[in-house]
Amino acid sequence: MSRLRSDTITLAYDAGPIVRDVALAIPDGRITTIIGPNGCGKSTLLRALARLMKPASGAVILDGQLIHQLPTREVAKRLGLLHQQPTPPGGITVEGLVARGRYPHQSFLQPPSRRDAEAVDRALELTGMQALRQRPVDQLSGGQRQRAWMAMALAQETALLLLDEPTTFLDIAHQLEVIELVQRLNAEEGRTIVMVLHDVNEAARASHRIVALAGGRIVRDGTPEEVIEPGLLAELYGVECDVHRDPSSGLPVCVPRSRLDVPPAPSPGPQPAFVVDHLQVGYAGTPVLHDVSALVPSGQVTAIVGPNACGKSTLLRACARLLAPTGGVVRFAGDDVRRGSHKALARRLALLTQGPQPPSGFLVEDLVAAGRIPHQSLLRQWRAHDEAAVEHALQRCDLCDLRYREVQTLSGGQRQRAWIAMALAQQSEALLLDEPTTFLDIAAQVDLLELVRELNRREGRTVVMVLHDLAMAARYADQVIVMSHGAVVAAGPPADVLTSDLLREVFEIDACLSTDPHTGALLILPNHALTPQAPQAAMLEPVRS
Amino acid sequence: MALAPARRRGHLTIRTRAFDVRINVRVLLLAAGVTGVLALLATWAMTLGSYPVPYTDVFWSLLGRGNEEHEFIVRTLRVPRVLCAIGIGGMLALSGAIFQGLVRNPLVSPDIIGIESGATLFAVFWLVTGRGWGLLPFAAFGGAFLTAALIYVLSWKGGVSPNRLILVGIGIGSCAAAGTTYLTVRYPVEIVRPAQVWTMGSVYGSDWGDVRVLGVAIAFLLPLAVGLTWSLRTLQLGEDVSRGLGMPLERTRLLLILTGCALSAVTISIAGPIGFVALMTPHLARMLAGPLSGSMMLLTGALGATFLLAADVVAQHALPVALPVGVITSAVGAPYFLLLLYRANIRM
CATH class of the missing domain: 3.40.50.300 (P-loop containing nucleotide triphosphate hydrolases)
Structure with a gap:
């Protein structure tokens, strides 16, 4: 079953269409990742799924209704989006930021309820940010900041979570940490997750299903094993790859091949640079x-x-x-x-x-x-x-x-x-x-x-x-x-x-x-x-x- | 001297033993074209007035061979005004181009970041306290520099960031405008009245003395502005890149700010604050010629001169009442500014 799907949508900016005729049903309770080369339209597609962009043709459907006919607040109760590199409001604390995730559930002039406080606490716990809750967001490291935003999206308590490149800018430990958090959210709470990632190996590690996008169209859609194979990677990125098996996890790992014979490292000059x-x-x-x-x-x-x-x-x-x-x-x-x-x-x-x-x-x-x-x-x-x-x-x-x-x-x-x-x-x-x-x-x-x-x-x-x-x-x-x-x-x-x-x-x-x-x-x-x-x-x- | 045709269209490379330059011929031709239009416009402007003078008489009067009456009208009344409009328009445009390049923001000009307001405050103070018109240029000049220095010092925090410069400038500008308003209510109406007329910005009543001041200023500042085009062009690449390319950032910025201030201060001291010429003209130049190139300052200056002269002709003759030229430039410029803001919003 899928609560969220796109019905052959075409998305266009002023310069022309970016995504063409994409029909995609997001499977419930699974992690779906969209990959593709720079400029293939993956972030645009995600934005459309989150109702941030109106398709030029076709429609995005959430729970059987056209998403654009649903009120913003209603969509926000069911679907959370974590933007690519968001900028926090100046001076806001982690707790303040996470509490903003509760907006869709609150009404005008009503003080935050106990339910809201619980959701915030829980989001902070899940992301391991409790100790930093009073800290201003601008003082956090890149990894912590990303977790704070993640916590905000979690506090929204939506069944669907859309993440746009949640690992860019993070060092490798934090990347893995974010991916593991995503997997836990999915495994233990059954949340449906859609991510855009630009690292193919990360996508293979994180997802149940990978959708490969090139030139605004879906070129492959399947399990990591089906998608991560040399032929497709060559088609997507135009680069020769070897696909290894990770000995411990058995997952496919793509390693791009060097394009020329590498001359040996030159011996260093007599004087250090x-x-x-x-x-x-x-x-x-x-x-x-x-x-x-x-x-x-x-x-x-x-x-x-x-x-x-x-x-x-x-x-x-x-x-x-x-x-x-x-x-x-x-x-x-x-x-x-x-x-x-x-x-x-x-x-x-x-x-x-x-x-x-x-x-x-x-x-x-x-x-x-x-x-x-x-x-x-x-x-x-x-x-x-x-x-x-x-x-x-x-x-x-x-x-x-x-x-x-x-x-x-x-x-x-x-x-x-x-x-x-x-x-x-x-x-x-x-x-x-x-x-x-x-x-x-x-x-x-x-x-x-x-x-x-x-x-x-x-x-x-x-x-x-x-x-x-x-x-x-x-x-x-x-x-x-x-x-x-x-x-x-x-x-x-x-x-x-x-x-x-x-x-x-x-x-x-x-x-x-x-x-x-x-x-x-x-x-x-x-x-x-x-x-x-x-x-x-x-x-x-x-x-x- | 070797004159090699450039492979790139519109460029001409000239290499000699003494110098090597590459000239963007297209921009230079555009500048020449605009200058031609300016010359025609200027001649036409000299024929217009409550006492029309035919073209041929204008020509003979300029050469000093017309009849006495025509010579007086053309040489004493009309030529200085036309020349002032040309010089002031050109200088305003250059100062706008410098400030916009400096902060990499097309929504900036000396009238918007408060330098003109500062100069106005000083000048009005000078007038209402009865110190006479004679030394007014120096008062305006001092005001512009003090304001610029204040903006620069207040926005200094281990280097000057363009955004802080704009914000501090807008703040200082508002303070100066408030000060001007205070002066106009504090002093009796008959003293304030001429000062208020002056603050509307006009080239009415310009004489040869003004032209001389402008001429000297242009002789110094135009070569400086053209010479600084290189630095401006490098600055467009961003702070870090400019530094990586060996530019001493703070020194270059200071030089640019001083030049921009000097340009706008001279114009204010002669004609009062004239809005929007400095903001609009560099845009027009960019639309015509693309990004900054060596001859760009010439084009920008010629366009500014044409714009202000045209505005002055309209202000003087097209309407039933003669208006200060600043009213016309603002009437054209303000909607244009809104359009710019609107478009900038759409892009974000």
Whole structure:
């Protein structure tokens, strides 16, 4: 049976249809996950199912009625939606936020009932947030914040729960934690759950049923075993994958194959690229890094990894001189990065920040040409050398066909490539990348990291990147620097550093380690989180006194 | 000198031993076209008035060969007014373009973030306390700079964030407007009256002295504004990216703010606050020419000059009563501002 279904709906924005003729019945009491490449319409479909968007044709039906004819409050009593990256109202506490989930059940001018208080308590218990209930939401870590929002959706006490990318931005332990919470809600309370996920393996681990969407249509619909297979993944993402079986759970795990023969890691240059010496950095008086020392070899790909809020982006930003240290020093090729002009540093060091917003009207070529700014002056605005560097960067990043396109019209992966091309046109010795793969689907992630590695191998540039995906770091980095709580806890080649003990201690996950049969690289298959769980009693019906 | 045709349409690369530049020819041609229209409009404006002067007489009068009466009307009364409208329109437009680029927000201009209000407060204070019109430009100038400095200091928190700058600016602007209102009720009506007329913004009664002040200001500020286009363009990429590209952010911002303030202060000291030119014109330029390019400031300036001159012609001649030009620009600009807000809302 299904209480919620879509009857051949087509969904369109101004630019044209995003989802076409999708007929989908959500099975009651199960976990259904929608997957697909960036821009395939998965979030749009979820929004329509939650009545946030009116279909251009077709209808969404909830309990046999057209959802758009039901009153908002009625829908909200039956169906809860957790948005992608919601922003909390300023200053609200966790409890205040969760209590907002009770709005559909309350009436005007009526004080919250005992029933409301119970629902809030229970939602806090289920998500393990009781201890933090008085804490302002803006002070929480990413994982805690996501759990607070989840608690709000739970307090709504709806039979149907819709979650839009609930794990993006979370580190691996928190991702697993959220997925486990979803599974518990389903198993013990029988809630129907519909999720959008962009990580295929997470979808396989979490769901009973997977719906694969491409180009706004359903291309496959079935159990994880039926859906996660190389042929379909190639069709969906355009990437060759191997599907392994996780030895402990028996679930399929997809591992994208590298697209080119990987040249061996170059031996590091004689002098380290970066020397971080007893560095202390913070924001507005709150220290984030205390006394960090690290070496980044030159000519290799180094990844900085660690759980959320461990200070990895802060370290990278200090290396790029975006933050002023309160103590210690960062040396790049022997010189203090704080010395000399910004422009001189920009000629030697290119930085790609996290999620930069392209200005409207900028063409790809304009963006790439901006990479030449540190080399230009009032009289020398456009030398032959500048033009050659831009051409070279466009070619390397395979953007020649897109050079006259507006950056804002590109897909996430293409856009990220354009930014990399800009950094490349800077022709610097080192390239710093802050979470370059966030928001990208698996194919675009592989594409990008392959490109970065190729740039390192062919041109000998030092690459330092912050990654939050451990598995990707293990595959694409020659060196990893592991951080935790503002300190470096380990550094070295991935295979030496990323042991199951370290994963347990630093990332708080239980993982199965193996090797990729094709490349011999380290494979990390996470099993479950080790974070303390909410007490089992919380699953039982709340005691009514 | 090698003159290589650019592969990209509309661009011309010129490389010499002394300099290498790439020029967006399309934008430059547009700017030239607008300037042409401006010249025609200016000539027409000089023929209009309660005493019409035919085109040929305008021409001869400009060269100093007309009859005495025509020469007086054209050279003493009409030319300064036309030139002031042109200079003020252009400068307002440039200052708008600078502020919009600086905060990456198209809904910003010196009249909206309170700089004009601050200048007005000082100028009105100057007038109602009977200090005379002679040193008024300096009062307005001082007001604009003090206001800008205050906004800058109050929005400083380890660096200036554009959003805080806008909010602080709106707050300061409201305070200054309240101050102006207080002055107008505090002092006797006959003293306040001329000051109130001045606050409506008008180029009525401009003389050659005003033109000279404008000329000097433009000679300094236009090259500065054009030179700063590069920095503005880099800033469009966002703070972190600009820094990554080696831009000293705070220094560039300070320079941009000073230039923008100077541009708007000069116009206020001569014509009083004229609303919406600074807000609207950069939009128009972007609509015509796409994103910021080197010649953009020339186009923006020419468009601003044309807009204000056209508004002045309408204010002076099209209606039964001659109005201050600020009334016309506001009448056109306010609905446009609402339209912008409406569209911005839809996008969100």
